[in-house]
Amino acid sequence: MSLSNKHLLGLQNVPKEDIQLxxxxxxxxxxxxxxxxxxxxxxxxxxxxxxFYENSTRTRISFELAQKRLSADTINFSTSxxxxxxxxxxxxxxxxxxxxxxxxxxxRHQSAxxxxxxxxxxxxxxxxxxxxxxxHPTQGLLDMYSIHERLGKxxxxxxxxxxxxAHSRVxxxxxxxxxxxxANVSVCGPATMIPLGIESLGIKIFSNVDDAIAKNDVxxxxxxxxxxxxxxRIPSLREYHKYFGITSExxxxxxxxxxxxxxxxINRGVELSSEVADGPYQVILDQVTNGVAVRMAVxxxxxxxx
Amino acid sequence: MKIILKQVTLLNPEQKLNEKNDLLIVxxxxxxxxxxxxxxxxESKIFEFENKICSPGFFDMHVHFREPGREDEETIxxxxxxxxxxxxxxxxxxxxxxxxxxxxxxxRFIKEKAKNHxxxxxxVGAATLAxxxxxxxxxYELFEAGAVAFSDDGVAIKNSGVLRxxxxxSRHFGTPIIEHCEDESFSDGAMNEGLTSTMLGLQGxxxxxxxxxxxxxxxxxxxxxxxIHIAHISTKGAVEMVRQAKKRGAKVTAETxxxxxxxxxxxxxxxxxxxxxxxxxxxSEDVAAIIEGLSDGTIDCIASDHAPHAIEEKEMEFIFAPNxxxxxxxxxxxxxxxxxHKKHLTLPQVVxxxxxxxxxxxxxxIPDIKEGDAxxxxxxxxxxxxxxxxxxxxxxxxxxxxxxRLMNGKAVAVINNSCMFFEDKFFSI
Ligand SMILES: [Zn+2]
Numbered sequence: 162m163s164l165s166n167k168h169l170l171g172l173q174n175v176p177k178e179d180i181q182l183x184x185x186x187x188x189x190x191x192x193x194x195x196x197x198x199x200x201x202x203x204x205x206x207x208x209x210x211x212x213f214y215e216n217s218t219r220t221r222i223s224f225e226l227a228q229k230r231l232s233a234d235t236i237n238f239s240t241s242x243x244x245x246x247x248x249x250x251x252x253x254x255x256x257x258x259x260x261x262x263x264x265x266x267x268x269r270h271q272s273a274x275x276x277x278x279x280x281x282x283x284x285x286x287x288x289x290x291x292x293x294x295x296x297h298p299t300q301g302l303l304d305m306y307s308i309h310e311r312l313g314k315x316x317x318x319x320x321x322x323x324x325x326x327a328h329s330r331v332x333x334x335x336x337x338x339x340x341x342x343x344a345n346v347s348v349c350g351p352a353t354m355i356p357l358g359i360e361s362l363g364i365k366i367f368s369n370v371d372d373a374i375a376k377n378d379v380x381x382x383x384x385x386x387x388x389x390x391x392x393x394r395i396p397s398l399r400e401y402h403k404y405f406g407i408t409s410e411x412x413x414x415x416x417x418x419x420x421x422x423x424x425x426x427i428n429r430g431v432e433l434s435s436e437v438a439d440g441p442y443q444v445i446l447d448q449v450t451n452g453v454a455v456r457m458a459v460x461x462x463x464x465x466x467x
Numbered sequence: 468m469k470i471i472l473k474q475v476t477l478l479n480p481e482q483k484l485n486e487k488n489d490l491l492i493v494x495x496x497x498x499x500x501x502x503x504x505x506x507x508x509x510e511s512k513i514f515e516f517e518n519k520i521c522s523p524g525f526f527d528m529h530v531h532f533r534e535p536g537r538e539d540e541e542t543i544x545x546x547x548x549x550x551x552x553x554x555x556x557x558x559x560x561x562x563x564x565x566x567x568x569x570x571x572x573x574x575r576f577i578k579e580k581a582k583n584h585x586x587x588x589x590x591v592g593a594a595t596l597a598x599x600x601x602x603x604x605x606x607y608e609l610f611e612a613g614a615v616a617f618s619d620d621g622v623a624i625k626n627s628g629v630l631r632x633x634x635x636x637s638r639h640f641g642t643p644i645i646e647h648c649e650d651e652s653f654s655d656g657a658m659n660e661g662l663t664s665t666m667l668g669l670q671g672x673x674x675x676x677x678x679x680x681x682x683x684x685x686x687x688x689x690x691x692x693x694x695i696h697i698a699h700i701s702t703k704g705a706v707e708m709v710r711q712a713k714k715r716g717a718k719v720t721a722e723t724x725x726x727x728x729x730x731x732x733x734x735x736x737x738x739x740x741x742x743x744x745x746x747x748x749x750x751s752e753d754v755a756a757i758i759e760g761l762s763d764g765t766i767d768c769i770a771s772d773h774a775p776h777a778i779e780e781k782e783m784e785f786i787f788a789p790n791x792x793x794x795x796x797x798x799x800x801x802x803x804x805x806x807x808h809k810k811h812l813t814l815p816q817v818v819x820x821x822x823x824x825x826x827x828x829x830x831x832x833i834p835d836i837k838e839g840d841a842x843x844x845x846x847x848x849x850x851x852x853x854x855x856x857x858x859x860x861x862x863x864x865x866x867x868x869x870x871x872r873l874m875n876g877k878a879v880a881v882i883n884n885s886c887m888f889f890e891d892k893f894f895s896i
Contacts (some may be wrong), residue, residue: 173666213729252782271666272784282719293786332666357671358662 164462165247169289170276171296172338176384180341184306186458187451193230194264194454204464207264212255213239213290214270219302219425220290223449227456233464236263251275252282257285265464268292287461290298291330299459300424301334303452305342307444308379311420312453316343322375323349323405324383325394331424335365335381348372350405355393372406374415381422382407382432398431408434412442422448468896469493469511470887471503475521475846479836480815481823490521494508500838512896514889515847516881522818523834524556524843524883528825529620529645529698529722529770532558532588535573536565541775541863543577546795547586548861549773551888552793554845554878556586558828561620562593568595569849574612577843585886585893589615594633594644600625604729609641612628615829615867616872619747620643620698623680625651627687634693643694643720643828646706648680649746657786658737659732659747669785679703684714685719689695696828697721699772700748703756710765713792720828721760722770725794725801726868728757739779740788744772758811758869761820768824771798775864793867794858802874805851809827814818814849821845842896846880853877 164179172180193201207249209228213221221237236256249257258266266285268276273293280287289432292298309315320339326332326348339346340363348355349367360366367373374380385401395401412419421433429435437443472490476483477500479485490563491499493509500505500508523763532546533539541549543560550558560577562568568577574590581588590616598621602803606617617637633644653676658664660671681697683707688695700721725821726744731751742748760766771794778894780789803819806812812820826833834843857870878890887896 206540250779251784252779272786273786275736278784294670327665333668349751356665357660358665363661412726424574 163466167463167466168276168280168457169298169463170280170289172298172301172341173296173336175338175341177341180302180305180338183455183458183462184309186462187306187359187455190457191399191451191454195449198233198384200230202232203461204228204231207233207464208236208262209233209265209267209460210236210238210258210263212258212266212268212462214241214292216241217269217291220269222345223452224290224456227453227460230310230453231457231460233269233460245313250416255279255282259285265460286458288463293324295330296326296334297330298334299452300331300371301338301454303448304335304381304422305338306419306451307422307448310447311444312378315339318344319347319348319377320344320369320379320381321349321377322381322383323370323373323384325405326350326356326359327354328386330385334409336362347373347377351395351401370407370412371415374411377419377421379420380407384424384426385431398428402431406432407437409436409440412437420444425449470711470896471507471508472509472512472521472846475516475519477836478522478814478818479821480519481833482835482837483530484836485815492896495839495842497836497838497842500626500836501752509699514653516743516879517866518850519848519879520814521836521844521845521846521872522630523822523845524838524881525554525799525821525833525845526557526799526825527771527773528559528768528771528829529556530558530795531563531791532560533564533775535576538607539863540777543580544584545772545861545863546773547581547584547588549880552861554799554847555795555796555829556843556845557585559589559591559615561591562618563621563875565600567593567597568614569596569598571608571612572603574609574614576589585883585888586590587883589831590646591616591618591620592619593787594619594624595629596621596740598743603636604627606633606636607639610642612742614642615831616642616645616696618647618650618698619863620645622648622651627683630684630687631691631751634687634691634695635770636675638693638756641694641830643696646680646684647698648677648684650679657743659734659749661732661750663732663735665738667737667738674702674704674749674753677702677746678708681705681708685709685717687747688719691715692718694720695719695792698768699724699725699727699746699770700760701749701753703753703780706756706760706765711759713765720767721765722768723761723766723854724770724772726792726797728754728761728804729801730868738785739868740785741792743785743788743790745790758806761806767820767828768801769786771795776866778865781866786835793860793862793864796862796865797855797869797874799847799878800853800855800874800876803876806848806873807879814878836877842882844882845878847876853878
């Protein structure tokens, strides 16, 4: 069994069989992570570059750990886009890295489309670790893995993504991936944070967070990112919390069975109350562990493709 | 020198001229139409132009030549060469150079650089100093030096009070204010706002960003009585507002670009920065409205918004890449392929949109095809099938989304200022 594409640019148009294969493979690696010696020699001799144009310690560490567990050689290239803009062009940087004979590039960039562009100028396998407001496919995959781990299935589940949908790459990857796997996906958030035309993808919109809690099996709660201009689209974090924050009271009142995901880092007291963030409904730390397993699966499947 | 264009179809709706005839041109002056005698053939260069159309020279009223400032991207000379190759004998160049065209000195500099070329270059002056939207540029001086219109192109005139003053002041010399209609509060987007921008994860620029400024400008123009020209109109709503304003008799004119009647925001899907422009490519509904506006006369003319960019600047991450694409050398091909052959415009309408109306808007005399007049002509073949090859462009830049595109219709020759461009060569006539 192998994947149908040599890159992972997003979850849009990734067939169900591929997603299933990644999730199944991740399950194997998840077991490896429980062993005393957490390392397998699968990608020995492969060179992987983590090309991070945007600060994201968590995602980078998760990828790096996954690479180390697979015995790959890892190189980190991190820079902020602003400094990169002044110096060497993106294309030159990539050409230089390519010249060092790398097998895979894991890329995080502020601009949507950069992973796709990379496939045109590089022969390496490209893995998107988040591009602009577009996609973050490994996050989508680890979310699916974590939901499946908790509830035993994805098909037929009602899953709502809560927060700034319009400015989230996590949202799109979740939407594409979960729909492919047969879940019913909805979104909930202030109207200024719901992207135009989302209904035409078959996505239900909840404008009231109590309804969203009551009518769903899972909430994937996104981080409110002030650095993404959220400040102009909501009056204040306080008001956001009051009307859209997930609190224990809301859960107790509406649906005690709900499962809460969050891609991290959490703004406590904004999108989640501390009680929820540490409470019995959430799977947030499982997501982090699963993230390593899912990334190992993606790296392994792409790295051993012929 | 004597040249004869044999059996060419002379087409000029302004003169109600539409006939097949011979044209004798001596030292750049039209000496005889029809009835060319045996003796005229002696010592003359003969061009067999049967099945080709000869109209007044085409005029592109919206180009960006990068001189002064970015001569690596385009000079007045390379841009003029591109214009001639595309079938144009005249252009109006926008003021967002470096420095901006906001002093008589720069207007004169451009006129001087453009001298002795087949293509006439008419500078558009900045409406405000450094196009900042604050203080008026020395409009009277710019006009006297040769500016034919005023614009802060790249952006709309930022402040409505300043727009009012620019409109009032320019009434002294009857020049239009050309507006790049975009409300700045929406301008951090990278493409049209819609389902496609959502799916691509790119910040969108909604149609209303254009519509709001078009509305403001029409209201202001009707209030002041000054002439407003809407540059590169791209939305259904804006077309409808211009249509209604014209019915009321407002002094409003509009242009659109070949890419806005040919492409939709769907093209952005590959994240190719050659599809990034301002205004952005819109929806198919907008494209249909633009084509309708062209057919019914709401949109007066077609202009390329020719915007050369260095390769390394365009080959950038999508959100960082600059806006704009080349247009001069693909414009006629697209007009004929997309509008004439698809029966949205007749050939006389094509000539109106490309030769007659832009000059009317800018108060530039429309060249007649008549004996005794200087020859300012475009000869084109509406049925010539060709493939775009950017590597052969006269323009210094290569940023065109139309490379390798099959076109039906092309300019064959242009004549102006006693000079002819034919088969890739300039020569005196
Ligand atoms: Zn413009």
